[in-house]
Amino acid sequence: MKWLTGCQLIDSPPGLTGFARVSSFIALNTETVTAFARSPSDQIRADAERLSHIVLEMQRCFVLHLCKELAPGNVSFPQFFLLTYLDRKEVLTMSAIAQKMGHTTAAASGLVDRLENLGYVMRSVARDDRRKVMVCITPKGSALVRRIREEMVGNLMKVLNHLTPDEQKAWLQIYSKIYDYCQSK
Incomplete structure (x- = not known):
């Protein structure tokens, strides 16, 4: 046959x-x-393959737009990510920054050097242990984060306008669940 x-x-x-x-x-x-x-595992694999394509394309779309916005401030996407993280925290050690960014301490230090030269972050030493380098965001860095986040919100509002209210709610619920999963890792 x-x-x-x-x-x-x-x-x-x-x-x-x-x-x-x-x-x-x-x-x-x-x-x-x-x-x-298809068996359930085949369907999950096919869905995961489709989602991997969608996620990569969405990231490319958002990152390309974000990079255009960051160019005037001479800040890269990883530097902006660090600024957004610092904006939520009061102060971070260099080792905490390295861990969050998935870099070595030396690479994280280079990232912070550039942001410090642009006036977006400030370094200091810890009072209790002078070997610890502490990093905090400056008002100029916080202003950049607020401006770009506002632009991101505007862009996401355009995307949401293409969805029905039920789709908007479902998208937010699904992304929230994925976010929670990623935060637990």
């Missing part, structure tokens, strides 16, 4: 009479048409 999968004609394995598992194609017996359901 011959099977057509996608665009490729293949011979069925010996002993296979009428059913075969074809992961992501509709299998066609050359005599009759038969559709095979």
